[in-house]
Amino acid sequence: MEFQRARRPEQVEQRRRAILDTACAMLRERPVAQISLRELSDRVGLAKSNVLRYFDSREAIFLEVLDRELGxxxxxxxxxxxxxxxxxxxxxxxxxxRVVAATLSGRPLLCELISGMAGVLERNIPVDFARVVKRRANEHQARLANLVRARVPVLGEAAAHHFATSVLVMTAGLWPHANPTDAVARVMRELGGPPAGELVREGLTEGLVNQLVGLVVRA
Structure with missing residues (x-):
């Protein structure tokens, strides 16, 4: 893919979309921690310095994808x-x-980004950008809390936000188990464990059901 320099706003947006779409494609092939800015630039067909015209850093690209996927x-x-x-x-x-767990486990790209958010993507961003990232994350979290509270009105605001936070924390903890090395996957099969993807799906469902039911009982 070859690009001339973007001059008009629509051309800039086209470049940004191309970069984000390429990042999504690469995430379907490997974990976010294994994707370098140079590899991403080569795949898009731009020099690394040109990619940085549209995004401040590698982390900014994937955090933008995360924001889009969360929405x-x-x-x-x-x-x-x-x-x-x-x-x-x-x-x-x-x-x-169960709805929350099923919809989330059906989006592996989003699960991968959530799992890398705190440990990888937020480790190399400046304060100003961190403010933008965390504000967006809080808005998504608040939206999930409101959606849940509308269907489970016995929950208080704090409990609904606690559940929304738990969704991200459980996903971040479980998702790495969905991508074990070949050696670990083999041992898991030998021990009679469930396939990695099933482990995450069942773990999210059981964990989130227990979490929300527990909050309702306490309420």
Whole structure:
């Protein structure tokens, strides 16, 4: 892919989209920690210095992808929860948690980025950009909390936000197990463990159900 220098706003946006789309494609091949800015630039067809005209750093690219993916996921969550009315029972909480877990585990690219957010992507960003990143993250977290609270109205605001935080923490902890080395995957099979992807799906479902049901009981 060859580009001439972008001069008009629409050309700049085209370059940014190309860079983000390429980053997404590479994330389907390997973990974010293994993707360098040079490799990404080569894949896009731009010099590294040119990529940095559109994004401040490698981390900024993947954090932008994360923001985009979180928004798309929450759109899906909102649509999937649309058929559920307000229900403060244990059964209602379980249904909501299962929707959250199913939609999230069905988005491996998003899970990969969440798992690398604190340990990789936020390690090399300046204060001004960190403010932007964390503000966006807080907005997504608040949206998830509000979606959950609308269906489980017995929850207080703090409890709903606690659940939203737990979603990210559980995903970050479980997702690396979905991508073991060949040696570890082999041993897991020998020990009769579930396939890695199933482990994450079941772990998220069980963990989030227990979390939300527990918060409802305490409420």
């Amino acid at each position: 798309a996921w929450l759109d899906e969550v909102e649509e999937s929860l649309g058929s559920l009315g307000p229900d403060g029972s244990v059964g209602g909480a379980e249904a909501v948690a």
